[in-house]
Amino acid sequence: MDHLFRADMLLIILGGAVATYLTRIAGYVMIKRFKTIPPRVEAGLNAVPAAVLTTLVAPSALTGGPETAIALLVALVAGFRVSGLTLIAIGWAVAMLIRHFIL
Amino acid sequence: MFIDDFKAGLRRIAPIIVSAAPFGVLFGAVAVQHGMSTGEAVLMSGVIYAGASQLVGINLFDQHLPAWIVILSILAVNFRHILYSAAIARHIDLLSPWQKAVNFFLLTDPHYAEIERHAQGGEPVTFGWVMGLGLGLYLPWLAMTYAGCVLGAFIGDPKSIGLDVLLPVYFLGLVMGFRKRENWLPVVIVSSLASMAAVKFVGSPWHVSIGAVAGILAASLMPVKPGTRSELGEG
The missing domain is CATH 1.20.5 (Single alpha-helices involved in coiled-coils or other helix-helix interfaces)
Structure with a gap:
């Protein structure tokens, strides 16, 4: 450098x-x-966060290797119960366990 | 008043700092590993302030592509901000034009998500609050970028300590946070399939825009419930 x-x-x-x-x-x-929002435009805008954030997640299941795909699946299920750092810790732990002890 | 709101914003963003910090470190480390100087990496974090696009920018710069292609790719990854800034327009009436301009500079995925959550809870979105929220993430982002540059030489393979898994799991958590919203399931399914198809057949980073547009179109094509009051309208 x-x-x-x-x-x-x-x-x-x-x-x-x-x-x-x-x-x-x-x-x-x-x-x-726009002064008023047509209902379909509004439905589209309300879908923005889930739609965009999903695209930052789903492809990782294809490109990140099987351990990432499994970690995401586990986190998806766990996500109905926990959130935030707990969820991140669960996903990370699953991926690391598979990566270092199985693969 | 300002300082109380500022502190409230800081408290709201504090848990997110912990989950975003690894990505600042990751970016700094990857930047240095790709031959960027520390000054360039910190400047990039300071003026672009959008981690995923910064990583895309580094990867493409490494391939010696023309500058405009790299800039266009950064735009594609960050295209989602257009939708965020449209969605929060209805929540930021309390801000003056220049305050809005500053707030938009600090607009990120968690910044957007927290403003939505705050406004949905009926809380006023004040300038002090968005500054606590925004600077509370921006300044640590710069510090973590610098730390990553320093550490970059010591991290052999980010995958061996699982740094690559943190980002998608973090975003998954944000997606789950919106599961009470109308059309959530069809949107997530359509965006998943479209973005996975796009990453396979079109390539990164276009899967972000393609997947997002597919999910948003799906939502706008769902049957509209009669008599639902417009949340976005001004009146």
Whole structure:
């Protein structure tokens, strides 16, 4: 690591920052143009958190190896009872047990 | 007043700091392992402040792709923020325009989820509260990025200590937190299938946008219950 900042990396960091900030304000700017929300648009917006967060989870079951898939399944079931750090600890423990003692 | 709300926001985000911290460390460590300087990694955490997209950015930079493709991929991973900022528009009437602008800079998955939860509980979303919530995660994120850069040289394989499993399990927990919402099950099923198909046939990071749009379309195509009052409307 013989550099502090590189021009091409700076371009990506600052370009990525502008792009990211645009995603953070664009929805607000767009929704303020409507005065009332059609019911189907509202149903869609209410689905946003589950829909988006699911896409950060489900593909890991395919790409993260069998131990990740099993850990996610266990956490899915446990998620009806516990949440937060307890849930993370359960998922992590399942994956680590399989990874170090079975695989 | 401000300071009380600020402290309340801090208390709300505190448990999330503990679960987000490993990802800050993970990002810093991965960044250094991919040849980024500590300055670049901390700057990236400071101005982009969206962990998954930062990791995508590093991975793509490593493949020597043109800058605009890397930036577009960062945009794709962060596209979900558009939907978050639309969804919280109805909850932030107490903020002035510049306060909204600052709040949107700090908008992340848990930040969004906690504002929704706070507003659904009938609590006022004040500037002090969102600053406690937002800075309570932002500043530790920078510190953890720096710690990750320092530690990066010592972590051989993040998988051997299970760092890679924390992120999906954490997001799974957030998904489960929304299970009382209307259309939750069909949305989760459609988004799961669409994002898994997309990651196989289209490739990362597009599975995020494709899966999300599929789930949202599914929800908007479900039969609308007659007589439900609009939650999003202004009047």
